[in-house]
Amino acid sequence: MIIILYLSVAFIAIAFFILVMYISKTLNSVRVSLETVTKTLGGLEKQIEGVTTETTALLQKTNHLAEDLQRKSESLNSVVDAVKDVGTTVIHFNQTLQGITNAVDKQVEGNKEKISQVIQWSNVILELKDKWRSKKQEKALNTKRKISIKEKQKDIER
Known part of the structure; x- marks a missing residue:
């Protein structure tokens, strides 16, 4: 043991x-x-x-x-x-x-009416101015033609 x-x-x-x-x-x-x-x-x-x-x-x-x-x-x-x-x-x-x-x-x-009148008068004045210019141009053209005709006549006479 x-x-x-x-x-x-x-x-x-x-x-x-x-x-x-x-x-x-x-x-x-x-x-x-x-x-x-x-x-x-x-x-x-x-x-x-x-x-x-x-x-x-x-x-x-x-x-x-x-x-x-x-x-x-x-x-x-x-x-x-x-x-x-x-x-x-x-x-x-x-x-x-x-x-x-x-x-x-x-x-x-x-002033509508006054403005309308002013515009109408302006148109009339512009038309007159255009007519005056055209007449003035016509006179100048006629004068040139007359001078031209006179020159031709002088040339023919020579």
Whole structure:
């Protein structure tokens, strides 16, 4: 029975030794994995610092652009106000011009008959002027013919 006890203790010792070996290998594997995780976290920390720096720079640029956009928007507001004033001026000018046109129309309506008479007299004067010119041209042409006939007669006489 003692042999069985020694064998059991030896078997337990061997089993414990094998267990310690497997635990040792497992802990070694865990140590290697933890070192890899530590390196990865170190790299990740550096990347996060880089991203944080870039994010800060981007935020500053965004703030600068927002300020620039605000200034330009305010400048544009003054341009829009100026255009609005020009539009108001054009509307006022158009209303004034329309009032003048209406006044002229009323005066033309009132003086329609006089205008008609002026146009008739103008036509008569133009006709007289045309007749006078045509008579004047006829006289000049007749004078030229007479001179031409006299020259021919002189040529014949020679």
